[in-house]
Amino acid sequence: MSQSASTAQVAVAPAGAQLELPKKHYLNDGTTIRSWLLTVDHKRIAIMYLVGTTFGLLLGGIFAMVLRLELLTPGPTIIEALTYNRMFTLHGLVMIFMFMIPAIPGVFGNFFLPIMLGAKDVAFPKWNLTSYYVYLAGAALMLWGLITGGADTGWTFYTPYSTTTTTNIAPVMLGVFVIGFSSILTGLNFIVTIHTLRAPGVTWFKMPLFVWAIYGTSIIQVLATPVIGLTTLLVAAEHTFGFGFFDPARGGDPILFQHLFWFYSHPAVYIMVLPAMGVISEAICAFSRKNIFGYSMIAMSSLGIAFVGFFAWGHHLFTSGQSAFDAGAFAAISMLVGVFTAIKIFNWVGTLYKGAISFTAPFAYICGFLFFLVFGGMTGIALATVSLDVHWQDTYFVVAHFHFIMVGAVIMGFLTALHYWFPKMFGRKYPENWGLLAAGLIVLGFNATFIPQFLLGNAGMPRRYYEYPERFAALNVASTAGASLLAFGFIIIAIYLAIALFNGEVAGRNPWGSRGYEWDTPSPPPTENFDHPVDHTRIPHDYTDTEDVATVSHAT
């Protein structure tokens, strides 16, 4: 299984020789606007998703900064209560539905899934393009709703407040419903691609781990999103026509809303974190030049998280009048999900054993990812312990926990992927030292922002508070300082990546010397992905011989 015969024995290109970009590749294969907007090439759709989701990240980031500035002083600071409530709803909705859920599957899943499987494209290319335009339509509808009056109900839009509030939430609800469709289409496309388009030699247990993670994510996307689609329709109908589904004044049951809402929203957090774990499984092998430690364990724990994630939603309802029996059942199952994450962490650290670690910017993000996943995961387990959760529910402890997982794990994963695959997607390298500086800033800024919020949670500051008692002031100031450091880090990344897009050093076929399947094609890859027939005899990330298979260069 581990013999390293490669398809073509060609002398390694001499280091430093002047490499230039391949003549024809997917970026310059038709440069009219029409060829981009009506493309069915999964790589171009990935780039369009990158543009859309980065815009979402920018927007969400701005709202986050406004929230942090407002919380600088206990009393009103820069905006008044209603705008603050709209702002944190905006921050939640834009970040989750426009960035976190579509980002890694939409950008890196679209780009690398077919290449890693050895396929020419995803199963249904036209549906892939439809999914992008449905995403844009949903995002536009949601933003239009948020701007023309906006919802002030928080991204969780708990009834009966959301059904009796005077702000118009109908367009925001329909926006979320439409974005849900895009998520379903992407997930469906990926599952069928994995099942039917694997190249010869890529069997189920020789697939890269990133593909396993995307497989688990897609299962959740397909099976959980319809329930939130229905819930948003019900809330929109109830807000406009006055049905009695969730509003107790008309006989409805608000706890039923919370069950239906969290049945989607808890698996949704695994939609966000699983792809990031997939990226880390790939990148940690590449930068420690070692095969993954326990391939089947990590693959199966991805599926485990996807499957068990569906039964753990009740830990959001511990203090909402849920029965003790349900609280116990949900808490026990949530511990199971914690074990799957622990398996992955131990196996990642195991991968470093006897490796050849090169400390580059992506590797710095991997360390950040590991630290935040351990810290966030353990606070998650503490939150799932029912009696502790009674004190922490709806306080800043919960806010800090999910930001540790979302910003800590998922955005670290996103940045790792962006830096690790930047040469493959655009053919150029980013400046290494700037990368390390930004990584340091981000990790530092992140800790300074969210560790004070853990302590705020312990002290009992509830979330979504516009004004708070004086005793919480000091920690909030610290958190806001950290937030500005974090924002500064993101700005630096945006700048040097934009510059590297056009005049970064040409990367050639495999700048990292990684043995992942996706490095067997030229970078940036041609439209039909490969310039030679694909038959993977080796397993991904097999570094047992010195000769660097992947730097073999044909065309360039």
Add this chain to the structure above:
Amino acid sequence: MNELLRQMLFLPEQASTFALDVDHLHYFVIIVTTFASAAVGLVAIAFFWKYRQRRPNQATPMVNPTAGFEVAVITIPLAIFLLWFFIGFRDFVKLSSPPPDAMDVYVMGKQWMWKFAYPEGPSSVGVLHVPANRPVRLLITSRDVIHSVFIPAFRVKMDAQPGRYTETWFTATVPGRYQLLCTEYCGAQHSKMWGEVVVMAPEAFDEWIKDQQRGMVTRQDVLADEDQVNLQGDLREMGKRVAIDQGCLRCHSVNDAVYGSEQHIGPTWVDLYQRPTKLDNGTEIIADEAYLTESMMDPNAKIVAGYTAVMPSYQGKLSGPETAALVEYIKSLRSDRIRQASVKGPLYEPVR
């Protein structure tokens, strides 16, 4: 040890029996987590240094975990997590089954204030008196949206679901004043919806209850919450719905004076009825039904001083009964300061 850890973790003081159990489990979890993650972190950093890349394209051996490693990696975390789960769940079951002899207190959350009513009749707004070292059961409900009773010092929290009761209980141990906060988002003033729990020595509490009842007897049949019995209930309810549908609440605020302090687009409706109002042309009128109806149909006839004439006319948009319902709704909006007098029990300014 307990005090040191409590200070380090910024935890509020432990003023109830449940708080002690929760904090002990909290310390157990924190300590185990810190050691475990520190161990993993140090191993990782050791690997960074020991196995750093020495030669370009360096080969590395194919290393796969042994079955023993995999089993250990599953069983040890699972065992620890399930241990925490059992301790946590045992405490939670204790929290959700109040002792039969507990004293009941009805808690009513209403948009942006708390009302407490004792079975023997006295009730108060914003301040809850409880005896120390005696179990107190809270039967919590809400009048409009979901709120949540949270007393950080007792580590107790329970949502106030409208239309139904939820229950929780505690045994306060240390007499004193503790803040009560609403932790389920409930609208504009969610961040001001604070209350206060005054823990009194048992005898002092009995003393307090007695004179509350004596005070109550002298007045005629005082209701726990007067606007429960709204004679024109349906009319006011309809008025409120019309106000929401027509979007009046976008410019006029309907909450008590605390909210009214900021300048809103339109004059606040709280205490508007029968209030002498200065118009921009200097004259002063009493805001009676005629003024209210006229302002709906022809807003620019009498403009209140300090407000701009931006209100659209509702001529033809509002039917007769709807206008009457709106006026009835506006008449029902009396801020608590006026109703305060009829509610028993000293009113404390909420703790800043």
Add this chain to the structure above:
Amino acid sequence: MASTSASHAPDAPHPHGGGAGRLILVWLALLALTATTFGVSQLPIGHLHLPAAIFIACLKVVLVVLFFMHLWHAEGSNRIVFVVSFFFVIVLLFFVLADIATRFPLSNSRIPPMPQVDQKLVPSGMPPGMPAPTGSHTGEEGHR
């Protein structure tokens, strides 16, 4: 987990077995089951109505899925998709209904309060301040 993309001889997919006759047979069975579920609903079996109706409905669903939707000889992966989606529906229903059944009784609307709750404050069994759904109550409005 699922069948790899076993490629049959290109351009000659095997036509599914069985014929029109079998489909009509299944159709008749479905009509018969509809008649039985209608009949069972007339019997005075009290609270057993719901489980009986659901059981018969499940039988009809199995028939439709296996023969009309060709899951009888379909790819393994299609079957897994169908089974998993129904399993998640059952999980959702189970936990929501278990919650309602074992919840603090007063947390369910409309269930009369426990005896020791002071009747004076809640005589009508309806928590104070909960405006009754308009119109449906012919009875009392508010209390006291």
Add this chain to the structure above:
Amino acid sequence: MQHSAAAQQLTPEGWLPPPPLPHHYDDRVSHANAVRFGMWLFLGTEVLLFAGVFTGYFTFRAYFPEAFDQAARHLSLFLGTLNTFLLLTSSLTVALAHHNAERGKNHNAFWLLVVSVLMGGGFLVIKGIEYHEKFVEHALPGKFFNFAEITAPGGPVFYVVYFFATGLHALHVIVGMSLLTWVAVRAWRKEFSPTYYAPLENAGLYWHLVDLVWIFLYPLLYLV
């Protein structure tokens, strides 16, 4: 991809040559399997969508059992059973159409599809009659409800569940009928052959799912 049917003439067996195979699939069977597998995944999402509605039904049935009993008696049993018969039979005709399409008999498939679409239309007409009855009696959801005959609390809630479940289902019937009509047109153009009948199969699967949901809705709303 839509090749103009008129321009191409029929193959000797009497149907059109199948459309070109997409570039990234190497043989027709694996493409057909992929399309069918994709459709089954989509049916999984539809099942989960109706799961939310059924959760609502069972929750409110637990809260207001007597209201559900009284209201169920006011639904006309005859129309409900007739609707069930219509949907089951249309499921049969769609299955037969798929059976014929597999053998290239486009003509039979076309007429069977027309019958199925007519039955779907019949279902909607009967649904319309029932809705009209309810609008007249004011047995409507939420704030529009004042229907004297239901005395138990929670009357409007039954009608919320009833209108939302049957409304969502009727919407799916309309989508199903338009799919069947589009596939019937293609059958009329004799596009289906033993090697290419995926669109008809997917429209059939969708229609069977719509029938599946009604098989659950009928006893829960009308009988129990």
